Amino acid sequence: HIQSISSNDPIAYEKSTVLGLLKTIPQELPSLNCRHIDLPFDGVETNGDYILQELFVSSKEREVAYRNGQRFVPRLEKVDLPSEPKSPIPFKQGGTYLLSGGLGGVGIQIAHYLMKYYQARLLLVGRTSLPEKSTWNAHLEQGNAIAQRIKAYQGLLQLGGEVIYETVDICDDKQLLTIVEKAKTLWGKNLDGIIHLAGTFHEQLVVEETQENLAAVLRPKMLGAWALHQLIKDNSESIFINFSSVNDFFGGTAVGAYAAANSF
Numbered sequence: 001h002i003q004s005i006s007s008n009d010p011i012a013y014e015k016s017t018v019l020g021l022l023k024t025i026p027q028e029l030p031s032l033n034c035r036h037i038d039l040p041f042d043g044v045e046t047n048g049d050y051i052l053q054e055l056f057v058s059s060k061e062r063e064v065a066y067r068n069g070q071r072f073v074p075r076l077e078k079v080d081l082p083s084e085p086k087s088p089i090p091f092k093q094g095g096t097y098l099l100s101g102g103l104g105g106v107g108i109q110i111a112h113y114l115m116k117y118y119q120a121r122l123l124l125v126g127r128t129s130l131p132e133k134s135t136w137n138a139h140l141e142q143g144n145a146i147a148q149r150i151k152a153y154q155g156l157l158q159l160g161g162e163v164i165y166e167t168v169d170i171c172d173d174k175q176l177l178t179i180v181e182k183a184k185t186l187w188g189k190n191l192d193g194i195i196h197l198a199g200t201f202h203e204q205l206v207v208e209e210t211q212e213n214l215a216a217v218l219r220p221k222m223l224g225a226w227a228l229h230q231l232i233k234d235n236s237e238s239i240f241i242n243f244s245s246v247n248d249f250f251g252g253t254a255v256g257a258y259a260a261a262n263s264f
Contacts, residue, residue, distance in 0.1 A: 003038040003065045005072050013264065017218060020259030021206070023062045023251025028205055038065035062251075074249075090239045091118050092192050098123045098180065100170050100220075100228060101198030103149045106243070108156070110195060115161040122156070122163045123183045123191075125176075126198070129167040162187070170198055171223035173230055180231055193239035194228050199261065203254040214257045221261035 001012040002019065022034040037054055039047045050066050065072045091097075095118060101107050102124030114120035130150060131139060139147045156163045164186075166179045184190060202217045204210075225242055232238035247255050248262035 001038075002036065003063055003072075005038075005065050005067050014222075016263045017222070017260035018263075019063060020248050020251060020261070020263035021256050023249075024247075024253070024256035024259050025206055025251075026060070026062075027251055027253050028207070028256070033060065035061060036063055038063070040067060042066075076249075090193070091120065094119050094121070095192035096121045096123070096183070096187055096189055098125065098183075098191055098194045098228070098231070100125050100194070100196045100224065102126060103128075103152050103165065104197060107195075107197045108152045110197075111156055111163070112159070115156060115159045115163070119161055121161065121183075121187050123179070124153075124156075124163065124165045125168045125170060125179065126165070127167070127169070130165060170196075171219055171227050173227040176227055176231060190235060191232055191238055193241065194232055195241045195243070196225055196228050197243045198224055199243075199245075199258075201255075202257055204257065205254055206256045209257060214260075217257035218261045218264070222264050225264070 001010050002015045003009075004011055019036055022036050025034050026032050035054065037051065039050060047066075054064060059073075061073045063074050091114060095114075097114060097120055099107050099111060099122060102111055102122070103126050107124070111122055111124065114122060126149075128146070128149060130153065131146060136150050136154075139150055141147075153163075153165055164183060168175045168179055170176060180191065198220045200217045200220055202213060204213060229240055232240060245258065245262040247259040251259045
C-alpha cells in the first residue's frame with residue numbers, strides 16, 4: 001500500500017518516504033540496484049513468484065507494482081496543457097487561506113495571486129520571526145535574509161488586502177489551533193483552505209546522513225502536513241494543497257532526506 005496505481009488504491013502514506021530514498025541511493029552508490037516492489041495480498045506463493053521474477057529483471061526500475069498479475073512501472077507522459085480541459089480553480093472570492101512557508105519565494109507569488117485576483121484574507125505562518133517594526137528600515141539597509149522577508153511582507157500589505165504573519169511551529173497542533181482561532185475571531189469565518197509549502201532543504205550523502213538530520217528534514221513535510229490537515233479535515237468545503245518537489249520523482253545526489261520528505 002505504498003504505490004498508488006489506481007484511484008481506489010488504499011495508501012499507507014506513512015511508509016511513502018522510502019520511495020524517495022530508494023531513488024537517491026543508486027545515484028550515490030551506482031553498485032547498488034534498489035527497487036521497491038508493491039505487492040497485493042495474494043498469498044506467499046504468488047508474491048514469492050513476483051519477487052523471484054524481479055531478481056531476474058535487469059532493468060533499473062525503482063518502483064514496481066503488481067496488480068491482478070500485471071507488472072506496473074511509473075512513466076512520465078508528455079501533456080499538451082493548452083488542449084487539456086480546464087478544471088475549475090477552487091479558490092473563493094474573499095476566501096480565507098493559511099499558507100505555510102508563506103514568505104518564501106513560491107509562497108509570496110501565491111499570496112500575491114490570491115490577494116490580487118480573489119481579495120483573499122491570508123494567514124501566513126513561518127518559522128522565522130519578523131523583528132520589531134521599528135527596526136525594519138535598519139534591516140532593509142543591511143539587505144540580509146530577514147530584509148527579504150520584510151520586503152516581501154511589505155509588498156503584500158501594499159496590495160490593500162488583509163494579511164497576518166505568525167511565527168509558529170507548524171508541527172505543533174496546539175500552536176496552530178491557537179493562531180487559527182485568533183484569525184477566525186478577527187475575520188469571522190472558517191478557513192477556506194490551506195496551502196502547505198514549508199519544508200527544509202538539506203544536502204548530505206546517504207552514507208553520511210544522521211538520524212537527527214533526517215528527522216529534521218522529514219518533520220515539516222510529514223508532521224507539518226498532518227498537523228495542518230487536522231485543522232480542516234472535517235470541513236468538506238475546505239481545500240488542502242500540498243507542495244512537493246521533482247526530487248520526489250527523480251531522487252538526486254545528496255538529497256536523499258529531501259526526496260524522502262517530498263515523497264510523503
